[in-house]
Each structure stands twice: as structure tokens, then as C-alpha cells.
Amino acid sequence: MRWWGAMPGTSGIEALKERLGRVGVWNATLTREPAAVEREAAAEIESLGFKALWIGETPNGKESLAHASILLGATSALTVATGIASIWARDPTAAANGANALAEAYEGRFLLGLGVSHAPAVSARGHDYRRPVTAMRNYLDAMDAAEYVGPLPEPAPRVLAALRPKMLELAASRASGAHPYFVTPDHTARARAVLGPEPLLAPEQTVLLETDRDRARSIARQFTTRYLALPNYANNLRELGWTDEDLADGGSDALVDAVVVWGDPEVIAGRIQAHLDAGADHVCIQPLTGSAEELLDHLRILARADLVTI
Numbered sequence: 001m002r003w004w005g006a007m008p009g010t011s012g013i014e015a016l017k018e019r020l021g022r023v024g025v026w027n028a029t030l031t032r033e034p035a036a037v038e039r040e041a042a043a044e045i046e047s048l049g050f051k052a053l054w055i056g057e058t059p060n061g062k063e064s065l066a067h068a069s070i071l072l073g074a075t076s077a078l079t080v081a082t083g084i085a086s087i088w089a090r091d092p093t094a095a096a097n098g099a100n101a102l103a104e105a106y107e108g109r110f111l112l113g114l115g116v117s118h119a120p121a122v123s124a125r126g127h128d129y130r131r132p133v134t135a136m137r138n139y140l141d142a143m144d145a146a147e148y149v150g151p152l153p154e155p156a157p158r159v160l161a162a163l164r165p166k167m168l169e170l171a172a173s174r175a176s177g178a179h180p181y182f183v184t185p186d187h188t189a190r191a192r193a194v195l196g197p198e199p200l201l202a203p204e205q206t207v208l209l210e211t212d213r214d215r216a217r218s219i220a221r222q223f224t225t226r227y228l229a230l231p232n233y234a235n236n237l238r239e240l241g242w243t244d245e246d247l248a249d250g251g252s253d254a255l256v257d258a259v260v261v262w263g264d265p266e267v268i269a270g271r272i273q274a275h276l277d278a279g280a281d282h283v284c285i286q287p288l289t290g291s292a293e294e295l296l297d298h299l300r301i302l303a304r305a306d307l308v309t310i
Contacts, residue, residue: 028056192279
């Protein structure tokens with residue numbers, strides 16, 4: 001049997017979809033907070049009705065699996081997902097054994113998201129970024145071959161960070177599905193067409209509770225500028241029809257608005273629904289905030305607007 005079991009059947013993936021719910025939270029800034037603050041934030045996110053919290057990984061932040069354990073230990077029902085644990089940050093056996101340990105300790109509340117990261121981050125760790133699909137396939141092969149001797153009622157499900165067809169195909173055949181980042185509903189529709197009807201599709205959607213157009217775009221453009229400098233994201237947007245002119249200087253207004261939804265809760269709910277209508281099973285919202293308290297302020301407003309129950 002493979003590390004993650006035989007190819008997950010519809011029932012297993014459907015159970016995963018149910019555990020995640022329709023709307024989850026994506027955040028990369030909690031890693032900067034003390035563990036005590038993170039625990040309180042995770043507990044409140046759970047109390048607001050969100051079923052899943054996705055955590056980003058950076059080369060200079062908390063290690064993903066250790067980070068997940070902090071948040072899992074502070075909650076009782078919340079699923080914690082890595083979004084995304086880099087395959088260059090730990091070897092395949094460490095990833096397999098770490099995920100297995102969390103799956104057993106927290107009764108199926110851990111979801112392992114894996115990705116090939118980006119050339120600058122990979123080179124900073126002393127690796128060569130090339131042939132990412134092959135690198136991922138080889139990594140999954142090694143994970144599946146790893147022996148785990150601890151108790152394990154059920155292996156942790158895994159998803160892949162996938163944008164373009166070949167990685168999406170791998171996500172469909174070797175994982176429970178895909179977790180695309182920095183995407184639009186148009187991409188969600190294309191991803192669903194590649195994945196087929198069964199695998200989990202859980203795109204990230206950046207959101208901003210700001211109704212002033214100029215201020216919203218200024219804040220959003222600070223976010224898009226960073227990601228448009230990475231070829232993975234820029235090339236994916238080009239495939240969706242965006243031009244080099246759209247991608248320049250942090251993104252055209254149209255591109256910024258397509259990637260970051262800003263406005264009141266009703267507008268944000270509309271964008272989430274657009275992803276769901278395009279084929280998403282679960283949408284991970286990433287409020288553009290700094291501190292844990294700012295994140296919670298946004299989530300409280302969105303929860304009061306019944307966004308969790310879309």
C-alpha cells in the first residue's frame with residue numbers, strides 16, 4: 001500500500017471535502033506571532049465556524065509540520081493544512097513520517113499540502129530548481145516507499161500546489177487533489193477540467209475589506225507585485241490570457257481586481273461563489289492583514305455576514 005493509501009476513492013475524498021467545508025482561512029503571517037498568540041487565534045477561527053486553516057511556509061518562518069502541531073493542539077475540530085510545505089525543506093521520509101504522526105495524534109485533522117516552491121527559495125536552501133513535475137513525482141515515489149512503524153488509523157491526505165496542466169494531472173493521480181494559489185475563477189474552471197470531477201479543488205482567494213477603490217488597489221498591488229515577480233505565477237496568468245502589459249508594475253487594475261477581491265462582505269462572498277460555481281470544492285480566503293488581531297477582525301466581520309456558510 002502506498003504511504004497515503006491506494007488512490008483515494010470518492011468516499012474518502014468526499015469525507016475530506018466535508019471536513020474542510022466550503023470556506024477556509026489561509027494565512028502566512030501567524031508564523032511571526034508567539035505560539036501563545038497563534039493558539040488563541042486558531043481557537044477563535046474555529047469558534048467563528050471555519051473548519052480549515054491553511055498555513056503558509058517561508059524559508060525563515062516556522063517549519064510547517066511543527067507549526068501545524070501548535071495549531072492542532074489549540075483546537076478540537078479544526079483541520080490544519082500546510083499551504084504549502086516545500087518539498088525542498090524536508091526529505092520525503094521526514095514528510096511522510098511527520099504527516100503520519102500528526103494524522104494519528106490529531107485524529108485525521110491534518111492535511112499535507114506539498115509544493116515545488118520557487119527558484120529563489122529553492123536556491124536559498126542549496127538546491128537546483130529544475131523539472132518541477134519530475135521532482136514532485138520522485139518525491140511522492142520516495143514518500144510512498146517510506147516505512148512508518150508507528151500507530152496509524154488512517155494516513156493524512158495530501159494535496160499538491162498545482163497551477164498548470166501537468167502538475168494538476170499529477171495532483172489528480174497521486175494525491176487527493178490540488179491547492180492552487182494566486183488564481184482567479186477562470187483558473188479554477190480550467191483546473192477542474194484537468195482534474196476531473198472527483199479530486200479536491202481548493203483554490204486560495206486573497207480578500208480585502210476595503211471599499212475605497214484607490215486605497216484597495218494600492219494595498220492589493222503591494223501584494224501582487226511580490227508574486228508577479230515569480231515566473232510560476234506570471235506564466236500561469238499568461239496562459240489565462242493576461243498580457244505582459246497587465247503583469248507590469250504590480251499588475252494592471254483589471255489584473256489586481258481579478259486576483260484580489262476587495263469591497264464589502266457581499267462582494268467578497270460573490271467572488272467565493274464564483275470559484276465554487278467554476279468547480280471549487282473549498283475556497284481558502286486570505287485576508288490582507290498584518291497581525292493576528294487584524295486577521296481576526298476581518299474574519300469576525302466575514303463570519304457575521306454568514307460568509308462561512310456559503
